Amino acid sequence: MSVPDATGELEASIWDRRRRWVTLGAVALIFLAAIEALAVTTVMPVVSAALDGESLYAVAFAGTLATSVIGMVASGAASDARGPRSALYVSVALFLVGLIVSGAAVTMHQFLIGRLIQGLGAGGQTVALYVVVARLYPAHLHGRVFAAFAAAWVVPSMIGPFLAGAIADYLDWRWAFLGVAVLTAGAFAMVALRLRGVDLGGGETLQRGVVAVRLILSVVVAAAAVAVGFSADAVPAVGWPIAAAAVVVIGFAIRPLVPRGTLRAVRGLPSVVLMRGMVAGAFFAAEAYIPYLLMERFDFTATLAGIALTFAAFAWAGASALQGRYGERLGNGRIAAISLGLILVALFSVLATAVLGLSPLIVVIGWAFGGGGMGLVYPRLTVLTLAYSDAGNQGFNSSALSISDSGGSAVVIALAGLGVATLGGGADAFWFVFVFAIALVLLSAIPGFRLGHAAERS
Incomplete structure (x- = not known):
């Protein structure tokens, strides 16, 4: 459902007077969530040292990703039943509470509680904003809104790691969380004030049993992923059986949440x-330990460690543009081979540096x-998911892709952290993550x- 526009929907813009504050606020919320997600990667070595929580380093990443799965499922169901307004309000509130708890934490366990709450809010917030777009903007503007959302992720990926490192070095790591909380409250106010009184739909008949x-199941997946992460805090003889x-x-638990045959790698979706x-899982687990490696082994500051991630972000953005232009010509098999080859080059280079002490x-x-x-x-995988979907399963398939993304990353990061802890922790054990x-x-x-x-259509 869209809001009527006096100039006519075909002449409407995402920046017209009826939508500009919603657009600006929504893009700001996406931007700040991205900044925070990327900031954590850079500042976590500082946080874990300050709170004496090196053994739980991986849980700070895995736990947030795991609880985001719950947020996605809950927010989607609430948006269908009552409209996205309440789902968005609750999600942003949880995100803010999580940021404040993490930023004010004096122990690692308090910090992790904040990160778990953040995950609930971050997952739910994204889904609710997508539904707001679907119901507030006419269909011909959806592409422009999502392009703005994409830009809101690209820019933080280029400046976020460096900015977070500078905050940790010259201010205090806590401002990487508390500062984002203040800005998020302002961005949310722009959206909330404009959405008051706007009919965003809802009241659809849902299969409550299915929901x-x-x-x-999403709670079970999240709880099990967090359990894998916390197993690193136990002795290996106990930790590994718990993780297994x-x-x-x-x-x-994840089987009903993804297409049939996913765990057997059935051809297609x-x-x-x-x-x-x-x-x-492979990429983000390794990336979580790269700033840690540079700071522990090579005495990089947090600011300089963030630069390593910034170069990768530029490469990601450039390759995404190339895929959008030449993806059809390259084909799925060739893209898979090239991309996996490039990721392996990256991982072997980091592994060699960690083991042989090569130049950072x-x-x-x-x-x-x-x-x-x-x-x-x-x-390319997103494009393929939509190409394999129809009107009756677009929501399920898109959700499955996000669940696989977040759930897979959470489990791999947690297992990597358990391996590092088993080997005694510290930079000398980081090789396990990369292997x-x-x-x-x-x-x-x-x-x-x-x-x-x-x-497919790129």
Whole structure:
């Protein structure tokens, strides 16, 4: 449903007087969520040292990704039933509470509680904003809004790591959370004030049993992923059995949330969804430890460590543009092969530096290859998901892709953290993360060459 415009919907703009504040506020919310997500990667080595929480380093990433799955499912169901307004309000409130708890934490466990709450809010906020766009803007403006959202992610990926590092070095790491909280409150006010009294739909008949089951399963997946992360705080003889049991639980619980045959890498959509989770897990697990490696092994400041991620962000953006222009010509199999090759180059360069003590410039340059690989494959998998979908399953398939992305990343990061803890922690144990990521990328070639073909449109 859209808001009537006096000039006519065909002449409407995302910046017209009826929508400009919603557009500006929504883009700002996406921008700030992206800034925060990228900032954590840079400041976490500082946070874990300040709060004496090195053994729980990985949970700070995995826990947020895990609880975002719950937020996505809950927000989607609430938006369908009552409209996206209440879902957005609750999600932003949870995101703000999480930021404040993390920024004010005096122990690592308090910090992690904040991160778990942030995940609930971040996942729900994104879904609610998408529904707001669908119901407030006419269809011919949707592409422009989502292009603005994409730009709101690209810009933080280029400046976020460096900015967060500078905040940690010259102010205090807490402002990477509290500062975002203040700005998020302002951005939300722009959206909330304009949405008052606007009919955003809702009241649709839902299969409550189906929604309840999906919500319960999402909670199980999130809880099991967090359990894997916290297993790093136990002795290895206890931690690994806990992690193994949790992974088995995730395997059973996630099956109804993704297309049938996903865990068996069935050709077509199931392989698309599976590959997304595998490459996301490998890349983001390794990236979480790159600033840590540079700061522990090579005495980089947080600001300089953030630069390594910035080069990768530029490569990601450039490769995404190339995929959009030449993706059809390259084809799915070739894109999978090129992207996995680039990610492997990045991982081997980081591994060699960690093991052999090579120049840290190799990490900075090498990781840019990984960003390029992700820039090629990430949007291609999204395009393929939509191409394999129809009006009756677009929501389920899009949700499955996001769940695979977040859930896969959460589990891989948690297992990587457990491996590092088992080896005694510290920079000398980081090689495990990169070896684990390499193995996962090699395995992702199985679904990568089973992506199939559909009527893709980049």
